[in-house]
Amino acid sequence: MLSFFKPNPVKKLRKSYDLILEQAMQAQRKGDIKTYSLLTAESEQIWDKITALEATSK
Template structure:
């Protein structure tokens, strides 16, 4: 019953990951390939943190 109020760290990381991918896509569309590469690398680092949390859930 009280598990409803617990924070889910995977949910927060998933939201950050999606935001980074969105930023990277916008940078790529604007032709800023250097920023795209940097943002993609940051998104990959977030995914590396998120993947074990997602795997433990199942």
Template sequence: MFGFFKQSPTKKRRKVYDQKLEEAMLAQRKGDMRSYAMLTAQAEEMWREIESLEKQQAD
């Protein structure tokens, strides 16, 4: 009945994903390639999770 109050499980993950990408960009600008690679890998893993959740919701 009150399903519209329920927040999408991917919305919060997308926000964290965007923050990781921004942190990675800042690390790259500072010249810290190791942190950039680590943060980018974490963001890619989060993106895979988001895609799988969205696929489950569509089914």
């Protein structure tokens, strides 16, 4: 009944996903390709979690 009071895990994951992509972009601009690749891999894992949560909610 009051489901709008429940926290949305997808929203929190999307926020961290966007933050990590921003950090990856900054690392790439600085020429730190190793950090860029690590952050990109981490963001891909978060994206997989997001898609899995969205698939189960439908």
